[in-house]
Amino acid sequence: MRKITAGDYTIDIFEDHAYSPNDSVHKYNQSYLETSGYQSHSIIGIKVYNLDTPLSSAVIGGSGGGTGIHETSFVSETDRLAICCTDTVFCLSIPDLSLLWKTKADTASCFEIFKYKTDYIIHGELEITRLAADGRILWQQSGADIFTRPGPEREDFIIAEDYILATDWDNRKYKFDFNGVDLS
Numbered sequence: 001m002r003k004i005t006a007g008d009y010t011i012d013i014f015e016d017h018a019y020s021p022n023d024s025v026h027k028y029n030q031s032y033l034e035t036s037g038y039q040s041h042s043i044i045g046i047k048v049y050n051l052d053t054p055l056s057s058a059v060i061g062g063s064g065g066g067t068g069i070h071e072t073s074f075v076s077e078t079d080r081l082a083i084c085c086t087d088t089v090f091c092l093s094i095p096d097l098s099l100l101w102k103t104k105a106d107t108a109s110c111f112e113i114f115k116y117k118t119d120y121i122i123h124g125e126l127e128i129t130r131l132a133a134d135g136r137i138l139w140q141q142s143g144a145d146i147f148t149r150p151g152p153e154r155e156d157f158i159i160a161e162d163y164i165l166a167t168d169w170d171n172r173k174y175k176f177d178f179n180g181v182d183l184s
Contacts, residue, residue, distance in 0.1 A: 002074075006076045015068065030099070042062075044059070058092060079094055105127070163177055
């Protein structure tokens with residue numbers, strides 16, 4: 001579980017493996033789950049508090065591969081939370097957690113999200129994506145293989161001052177500028 005602060009609010013973000021709409025330990029004010037009948041590999045619960053008073057809660061889930069909660073799986077701003085869950089990025093308002101937008105940003109899984117100016121850069125399993133602040137896809141780039149490497153000490157995705165560097169499973173490097181142009 002991650003506990004973060006956004007303005008005057010505390011937010012808990014956690015994987016809710018036991019969630020079931022009919023029988024769950026956690027109850028949510030809002031539900032933004034995939035409705036195609038596909039059972040999501042990752043279901044994330046989000047709860048907002050002011051001091052210790054609960055204000056709002058939401059559950060999210062998509063149709064892609066499994067994801068987890070870690071330092072770069074979300075971006076918290078004073079009025080919104082953008083978070084990767086399966087193949088989708090969800091953007092929820094703070095504090096009420098209403099859905100501002102959701103965008104399928106990768107064919108398989110969205111691993112990481114980073115703020116870039118007013119937009120977001122998504123490190124996906126199969127695509128690197130830049131999303132506008134309103135969730136529109138500005139560009140996407142893919143490679144010859146998945147954008148991750150084996151091992152605990154991998155550096156397969158780096159955002160530098162002037163470019164994005166992604167490394168695939170076979171150790172091929174891809175360099176993109178912030179307009180999606182391949183500089184490799």
